[in-house]
Amino acid sequence: MASYDYDYDEHEADLEPMSAEDRAQMDKGLMAVRQELKQSPDLQVTTAQIEDSLWNYYFDVGKSVASLQKTYGVKPKQTPKKQTAPKAKSPMMPAGLEPRPEHCQGRKLMARSESFAHFFSDMPWLNVPEHRKTTFIPPTMPIPGGLPGGAPSKLQALASRRKRKAEEKDVAGPSRPQTMSGEKVEKPTATSVVQKVQRLSIDDRVSTPTPQTSVTEKKPKLEEPDIPNVLVEEPSALACTISVHSKDEHPRPSQSRYPIPYMDIEIPSHMPPLFDFSTPSPDDIALAAQAKVGKKNASPNRKNAAVAPTANMQNLKIKDSTPLPTSKHIDVTREWSRRSNPKNDACFVVVGHVDHGKSTMMGRLMLELGVVDERTMRKHKKEAQIIGRSSFAYAWIMDSGSTERERGVTIDISVFPFETEKTSFTILDAPGHAHFTPAMVTGATYADFGILVVDASTGALESGLKGQTKQHALLLRSMGVNRVIVAINKMDAAGWDAVRYEEIRNQIKGMMKGMKFVLKNISFVPVSGLMGDNLVTKPTNPKAAWYNGPTLIEELETAKYPTEETIRKPLRMDVVDIVKDDFAGLSVHGRVRQGYMQVGDALLLQPSGEKAYVRALAIGNESKDFVVAGQYVRLFLSHIDPSHILTGDTVCDPLDPVPVVRNFQMKALAFEPVLPDVLEVLRGRIQAPAHARPLSLIHPKTGEVQHVHPQLLKQGQFGRLEIRLKDHKVALEKGNRVVLRDGTGRPVAAGLLD
Numbered sequence: 001m002a003s004y005d006y007d008y009d010e011h012e013a014d015l016e017p018m019s020a021e022d023r024a025q026m027d028k029g030l031m032a033v034r035q036e037l038k039q040s041p042d043l044q045v046t047t048a049q050i051e052d053s054l055w056n057y058y059f060d061v062g063k064s065v066a067s068l069q070k071t072y073g074v075k076p077k078q079t080p081k082k083q084t085a086p087k088a089k090s091p092m093m094p095a096g097l098e099p100r101p102e103h104c105q106g107r108k109l110m111a112r113s114e115s116f117a118h119f120f121s122d123m124p125w126l127n128v129p130e131h132r133k134t135t136f137i138p139p140t141m142p143i144p145g146g147l148p149g150g151a152p153s154k155l156q157a158l159a160s161r162r163k164r165k166a167e168e169k170d171v172a173g174p175s176r177p178q179t180m181s182g183e184k185v186e187k188p189t190a191t192s193v194v195q196k197v198q199r200l201s202i203d204d205r206v207s208t209p210t211p212q213t214s215v216t217e218k219k220p221k222l223e224e225p226d227i228p229n230v231l232v233e234e235p236s237a238l239a240c241t242i243s244v245h246s247k248d249e250h251p252r253p254s255q256s257r258y259p260i261p262y263m264d265i266e267i268p269s270h271m272p273p274l275f276d277f278s279t280p281s282p283d284d285i286a287l288a289a290q291a292k293v294g295k296k297n298a299s300p301n302r303k304n305a306a307v308a309p310t311a312n313m314q315n316l317k318i319k320d321s322t323p324l325p326t327s328k329h330i331d332v333t334r335e336w337s338r339r340s341n342p343k344n345d346a347c348f349v350v351v352g353h354v355d356h357g358k359s360t361m362m363g364r365l366m367l368e369l370g371v372v373d374e375r376t377m378r379k380h381k382k383e384a385q386i387i388g389r390s391s392f393a394y395a396w397i398m399d400s401g402s403t404e405r406e407r408g409v410t411i412d413i414s415v416f417p418f419e420t421e422k423t424s425f426t427i428l429d430a431p432g433h434a435h436f437t438p439a440m441v442t443g444a445t446y447a448d449f450g451i452l453v454v455d456a457s458t459g460a461l462e463s464g465l466k467g468q469t470k471q472h473a474l475l476l477r478s479m480g481v482n483r484v485i486v487a488i489n490k491m492d493a494a495g496w497d498a499v500r501y502e503e504i505r506n507q508i509k510g511m512m513k514g515m516k517f518v519l520k521n522i523s524f525v526p527v528s529g530l531m532g533d534n535l536v537t538k539p540t541n542p543k544a545a546w547y548n549g550p551t552l553i554e555e556l557e558t559a560k561y562p563t564e565e566t567i568r569k570p571l572r573m574d575v576v577d578i579v580k581d582d583f584a585g586l587s588v589h590g591r592v593r594q595g596y597m598q599v600g601d602a603l604l605l606q607p608s609g610e611k612a613y614v615r616a617l618a619i620g621n622e623s624k625d626f627v628v629a630g631q632y633v634r635l636f637l638s639h640i641d642p643s644h645i646l647t648g649d650t651v652c653d654p655l656d657p658v659p660v661v662r663n664f665q666m667k668a669l670a671f672e673p674v675l676p677d678v679l680e681v682l683r684g685r686i687q688a689p690a691h692a693r694p695l696s697l698i699h700p701k702t703g704e705v706q707h708v709h710p711q712l713l714k715q716g717q718f719g720r721l722e723i724r725l726k727d728h729k730v731a732l733e734k735g736n737r738v739v740l741r742d743g744t745g746r747p748v749a750a751g752l753l754d
Ligand SMILES: Nc1nc2c(ncn2[C@@H]2O[C@H](COP(=O)(O)OP(=O)(O)OP(=O)(O)O)[C@@H](O)[C@H]2O)c(=O)[nH]1
Pocket: 353, 354, 355, 356, 357, 358, 359, 360, 361, 391, 392, 395, 408, 409, 410, 430, 431, 432, 433, 489, 490, 491, 492, 493, 527, 528, 529, 530, 531
C-alpha cells in the first residue's frame, strides 16, 4: 500500500518541464533581476534561487528582487526603483495578487498536481475486469425546440415520420410501404401525443429535422399533420401568478397548451369510473343538511333578519363546511323599543386645525368621566415625560400609535366609545394636519355631529381660519354634518378672557354663516382641555366666573340618535377597520349607519358581493346579541375569506343590498373651482380616481337650477356634478356623503349623492 504522506522532493523526477511561454517569461525575468542586482558587489544568489523567486512572484521582477535582497542579505540598491504596477504574469493570475501561498509555492506543485493519476495506480478499485465495467450511454437529450421532458414537438415528429417514410421507400419501393421488420407502415392515426411519442424510436427523437427534398427534387405536397384531438389544459393559476400574467390578460396560443397525459386511456367498460361526479360529495351532503336546518327555522317575517336571509341563502356559495352560527331569532326592533335603559347612541367627529388641542381635550374628557383611570393616566404622563412630550399625555389616550405619540400628531382617526347616563357615545378623533384630510373625511362620513376645536391663544385662531378650521368646517357642512359644537379651547392660555372669547365666537359664527350653516344648530363652549375646565364640571378658575353656560358634556347630551325609522331601514355598515386575530378570528369595525343585525344573520359585502355570517357582535369589550343603527361595533364574521374584505366595503342586507355603481351624480359645494377634470372620490375609506363634470348650478337655499351645463362651479357655488369612476366600482346610494379632492390632496368639493 502506498503511503499517503506526500513528499514533494521525493517526486522531483515527476516534475513536468516549464511551458515554452513560461520559459521565455522566466529568461526575461532572470535578465531583469540580474540587471537590478548587478551593482551589488556582495551578490550571492544563484540562478536557481532567482528563478524560484520569480516563479513565486509570478515573474514580478520588483517583488523578486526585494525578496532576494531580504532572504540573501543583499543590500537594497540606493537608486530609486521604477514603480511598476505588478503585472499578471500568468493568464490565470491577475495583477496585484499576493504571492503563491507557502503550501503551494514552487513550480513543483503545478507539475505534480497534474500527475496524481500514477499515485492511485495500485488501488484495487481501478483493477476492474473489462467485462464488469459499466457502459455509459448518454442520456436522451431534449430535442431542440421539443416539448418539456424531452418529447419532440409535433413538427419534429412530423419531420421524423417523413424521414422514416422516405427511408422505407428507398428500401421497399414505392408500392410496399413496409418497415425493415416487414410491418406495414401505417398512416399516423389520431391518437394521443403520449402514444405518438412512444412510437418514435430514440433515433427519431435525437435526429434533427432536415429538409426532405433537395433543390432539384420536386417538393412533395406537405400533408397536414394529424394533430390528435387531445384534451388541453390552460396554464395553472400558480403558473399565471409566477409569470405575473393573468390568463385573460394574455391568452396563450393553442400550441403552447400541453396535453394532459393519459387522458386518452380508455377505461374498460367493466371497470367503474375513477371519480363519480353523478352523486353528491361528502361536502355537498354537509351543506345540504345545513341548508335544511336553515330552512326549518325560516319564517317569512322580514323583521327577523336572522331568518329571512337564511331562507334566501340557497344561492349563497358557502366557503367552508363549518356549521352556521346559531341565531336567537330576536325581534330586534321590539327589543330595542322596550329596552329598560333607553339610551341614545351618538357618534361625533372632533375636527379643527393642527395642535388646537383636539386629542388633549378628548383625553381629558375621558379622565373626567372616569372612562380612563388615574393609574393609566399616570403611566401616560410618565412615558410622555420620558420622550419629552409631557404636554401630550392626555392626547395619548386618543393617539395610541407609536408614531403619533413620538411626533405629537394625530395621523389616523381614533375611535373611542364611552357612555354617560343618557347616551352611548363614539368619539371619532380626526387628525388636524392637512396631509391627513382623508382620515378626517372618514370621520365626518360616519358622524352625527361634529366638535370644531378652536385655539383661543393669540395668533392661533388666525392661522386656523386660514387653514383647517375653515376647511374642516366646510367639509362638515358639505357632507351634511349640520350640528356643530364649537369648543373654544386653551382658555387658560387666553386667561379666560371674556372679550377674546366673544371675539372668536363672532368670527367663527360669521364664517359658518357664510358656509350656509343653520346658526341654531351651532353652539359655543369655552373650555380648557389641558386643565379640564368646563368639560364635565363648571370651570374652577375664578377668571371664568363670567361664564354661566353649559359644559361640553351637557352640550353633547343634546344629541338624539337614532330614530326607530333609521333602525327599520335595510342594514348598512361601512368597514372602517379589519382585524385578523388568531384567537378571536376575523372581525371588522364600523358604525351601523342604518338597520340592525344579530348573531347568525347572513350578510352581503359590497362592492365585492361576498357573502358572510355574523358569528358574534361586540360594542367595546361587551358582547352583544344584536346591534342597531348608530352603534360603533365590532362584527365577527364567518364563512368568508379575510382576503375578500377591504376597508371601505359596505356590510349590507343580502335582500336589500347597496347598489354598486361606476357613474353617479351628486349635489356638491365647491371649495375650489370645479372644471371637467380628473379628481379623487373620497368616501370613508374609499379613494377612487374619477372624471368629474359640472351638470348644473343650483341655488343654495331654494335648490332651483340656475344654469345648465356651466363651464365650471366657482368657489362657494352649489351644483350638480356627474362623476365617472375610472377603474373602480363603489358601493354608493342616494344620500351618501362624498368628497372630491384634486391631485395635491386638497378637497375641491363635497356633497351628497343624488
Ligand atoms: N395651554 C393649553 N394647552 C393645550 C390645551 N389643550 C391642548 N394643549 C396643548 O396643545 C398641544 C397640542 O395638543 P393636541 O391635543 O395634540 O392637539 P391636536 O389638535 O389633537 O393635534 P393634531 O391631532 O395633531 O391635529 C399640546 O402640547 C397640548 O398640551 C389647553 O387647553 N391649554
